[in-house]
Amino acid sequence: MRIYYDEESRLIFIETKSTTMCLAITDTEGFLNNVYYGIKIQRDDLRYLLRTGVGPFVPSVNERDRGSYLDCARFEFPSSGAGDYRPSAVTVTDDKGHDVSQFLYKSHRIYEGKDKLFARMPEGVDVRMPSTFDVKSGAETLEITLSDDVLGLEAKLSYSVFEDSDAIVKSVKLINKSDSPVTINRLHSSSLDLDRGVWGDKTPDVVTLSGTWARERHIDRRSLSRGNVEVYSTRGETSHQFQPFMALCDKNAGNDHGKIYAQTLIWSGNFLCGSSMDQFDNIRSYIGINPEHFAWDLKSGESFQAPEAVLVYTEKGFDEMSHIFHDLFRDHLIRSPYLHRERPVLINNWEATYFDFDTDKLINIASEAKKCGIEMLVMDDGWFGVRNDDNSSLGDWTVNEEKLPGGLKVLSDKLEEIGMKFGIWFEPEMVSPDSDLYRLHPDWAIAVPGRKPCRMRNQYVLDITRSEVRDHVYKCVSDILKSAKISYVKWDMNRQLSDLGSEGLEPGSMGRLSYLYTIAVYDLQGRLLEEFPDLLLENCSGGGARFDGGMLFYSPQIWCSDDTDAYERLSIQAGTEMLYPLSTMGAHVSASPNHITGRSMPFDVRCAVALSGTFGYELDITKIPEEDRGAIPEQVEIYHRYGEIVREGDYYRIASEAETDYFDAWMSVLKDGTRALLTYVQCKAYPNGKGRCIKLKGLDPDAVYELNLIGTERDDSLFCGREKKKAWEDLAPGALSGDTLMNAGIILPLLPGDYAQMMFEIKRLA
Numbered sequence: 001m002r003i004y005y006d007e008e009s010r011l012i013f014i015e016t017k018s019t020t021m022c023l024a025i026t027d028t029e030g031f032l033n034n035v036y037y038g039i040k041i042q043r044d045d046l047r048y049l050l051r052t053g054v055g056p057f058v059p060s061v062n063e064r065d066r067g068s069y070l071d072c073a074r075f076e077f078p079s080s081g082a083g084d085y086r087p088s089a090v091t092v093t094d095d096k097g098h099d100v101s102q103f104l105y106k107s108h109r110i111y112e113g114k115d116k117l118f119a120r121m122p123e124g125v126d127v128r129m130p131s132t133f134d135v136k137s138g139a140e141t142l143e144i145t146l147s148d149d150v151l152g153l154e155a156k157l158s159y160s161v162f163e164d165s166d167a168i169v170k171s172v173k174l175i176n177k178s179d180s181p182v183t184i185n186r187l188h189s190s191s192l193d194l195d196r197g198v199w200g201d202k203t204p205d206v207v208t209l210s211g212t213w214a215r216e217r218h219i220d221r222r223s224l225s226r227g228n229v230e231v232y233s234t235r236g237e238t239s240h241q242f243q244p245f246m247a248l249c250d251k252n253a254g255n256d257h258g259k260i261y262a263q264t265l266i267w268s269g270n271f272l273c274g275s276s277m278d279q280f281d282n283i284r285s286y287i288g289i290n291p292e293h294f295a296w297d298l299k300s301g302e303s304f305q306a307p308e309a310v311l312v313y314t315e316k317g318f319d320e321m322s323h324i325f326h327d328l329f330r331d332h333l334i335r336s337p338y339l340h341r342e343r344p345v346l347i348n349n350w351e352a353t354y355f356d357f358d359t360d361k362l363i364n365i366a367s368e369a370k371k372c373g374i375e376m377l378v379m380d381d382g383w384f385g386v387r388n389d390d391n392s393s394l395g396d397w398t399v400n401e402e403k404l405p406g407g408l409k410v411l412s413d414k415l416e417e418i419g420m421k422f423g424i425w426f427e428p429e430m431v432s433p434d435s436d437l438y439r440l441h442p443d444w445a446i447a448v449p450g451r452k453p454c455r456m457r458n459q460y461v462l463d464i465t466r467s468e469v470r471d472h473v474y475k476c477v478s479d480i481l482k483s484a485k486i487s488y489v490k491w492d493m494n495r496q497l498s499d500l501g502s503e504g505l506e507p508g509s510m511g512r513l514s515y516l517y518t519i520a521v522y523d524l525q526g527r528l529l530e531e532f533p534d535l536l537l538e539n540c541s542g543g544g545a546r547f548d549g550g551m552l553f554y555s556p557q558i559w560c561s562d563d564t565d566a567y568e569r570l571s572i573q574a575g576t577e578m579l580y581p582l583s584t585m586g587a588h589v590s591a592s593p594n595h596i597t598g599r600s601m602p603f604d605v606r607c608a609v610a611l612s613g614t615f616g617y618e619l620d621i622t623k624i625p626e627e628d629r630g631a632i633p634e635q636v637e638i639y640h641r642y643g644e645i646v647r648e649g650d651y652y653r654i655a656s657e658a659e660t661d662y663f664d665a666w667m668s669v670l671k672d673g674t675r676a677l678l679t680y681v682q683c684k685a686y687p688n689g690k691g692r693c694i695k696l697k698g699l700d701p702d703a704v705y706e707l708n709l710i711g712t713e714r715d716d717s718l719f720c721g722r723e724k725k726k727a728w729e730d731l732a733p734g735a736l737s738g739d740t741l742m743n744a745g746i747i748l749p750l751l752p753g754d755y756a757q758m759m760f761e762i763k764r765l766a
């Protein structure tokens, strides 16, 4: 039993492999408080933790019951307007305009398994929301019902744990049991109160992932002080700018040590994620849909489901935190049949041709790619309507026969003849003002009547919350997929939402739009996978603006960033890997100089960095230097040989350039400890340096391993080269125990020049 209720003390213990969360129902008032979340402890009577001993000016409902000191107690579902002045988890306005609520314990139940989450579309259809599920180990769920009897509102708080995970997943549903409507202005999926004392005499650090287009998910770290630290999206997608992620950690927490409380949200739309510290050193961490652009009119009898939040606690640093997220996502969130499969090595024509392509060009690229061992051609933007640049045709999903005579069938047949799979790009949620669709249905774009909506990349967003628009969009995609042999779809979304107005929503309900938009995307992708269960779906949003747990429920991989510069990718991928498994990270080798940064880098280094993700190429293979083309067969071979380690293994950070000043290194280790992969990238030449000691991680201390420099198997290897081989042979140790490799480490040679790589297979011998 992992969830346990003690009737006498009215304490509920939620336990994972190594953590305990303890909720307390206070005696006098029936508040639900969180008295403990941390490393696993005994199921002791923790009610003493309710007694906070606060000063005279703190509001309370009851002078005796310390758990009711409203502005100080550790509330599990803090409401607003009744004396707790910290960020609330729920704000509701009644039909008179009062925005006071107070949710008290009513009942709870504990059950085996875990329920699915659903959201209702305006036409009355229930759409499944992405959330974790259970396949191999039994999940256990606690559902607590809280009630505000004045409002006639119930809140169902749901907590699930899995046998094989140290994460706790949480969600909240509000139900209007009264005869009057209310408006939900804020509903967080999780709110966690902690005492700063957890960190001793220090304040914690806050770690978030932030960026912009072509610079997504850089790791950001600063100290928490009084007030709020928040990251958020109001863009209708999770965004390039911030991830729905925040970790509170020890000041000195590092990759393999330190306490961390981390949270994320399984959601692809607007979110708010924050931590606040108040005058009593109480810390409140919260995550949920963003109250900005949100107001949900909840009518009598209706319910509203907030997305699922994930909480992780560890005392073993960031590697362990990442392992918990990675395993949870791989084992309990990603549904694709491709999750554990080797993905086809693809070549995408975007950076090769942009809009300027035709069947012949594509077939030339595909034929050359086939010779090199590449397995799939992905035709990117520009194959439909009259789209020769990004000014037109989104919405007109008819094949441009000037570029592709005979249509997709001819192209896909030709590809099949060559022995290549075929993938295609779509941007189904959008419409160009210059398109037949927009000319026919201008009202299908999201806009406020009387206002000219802003354009981004010269396009509008279709109002897919309307069922007729959604059905049309779905049919366009489905018809195309049925018209030819298509194995893969890259589903793009290249602008953010603005001008939130929908002709499909009742007047007064526009505050529903951004939430429903996200649900509509889920509906479309859910339908697609139901009709085409073998389709390999890759999500994308102007690079990586919709890289989130919600999308992983549909696609096992997401395009990480439009920035394919391998040096830039080091920080983008390191941030992405904080949360997401390497197997989900779309990563391609592109041309040099790089199209975004203009930086030139050796081909093997570009390959080594892309090998940490789904791996593919994004260049004109017919135009790259002969030597680079000649290297591809070996690179593809390396991917096939070691792909499993990246896909299934545990990821460890060894060193980052930000700290070492000149190199980056990381590892993946198969869970059974038999094989591992070490990637070392030297970012710049380092004068008068020496060989660098690297301590390996994640190995079995008692096993014996050998280290093999990858790319030495062939005399003509272009991946490693003779010089590197020789430099390594001078320093290479013989077979060593995992213990030695992890504690004494190995010495890697200093390599000549800027940008160089070495990859090692670490193989267990005994």
Ligand code: GLA
Binding pocket: 350, 380, 381, 390, 425, 492, 494, 540, 541, 542, 543, 544, 559, 561, 562
């Ligand atoms: C976005 C994607 C790119 C490419 C273009 C096409 O920017 O991230 O990979 O597909 O759109 O317009």
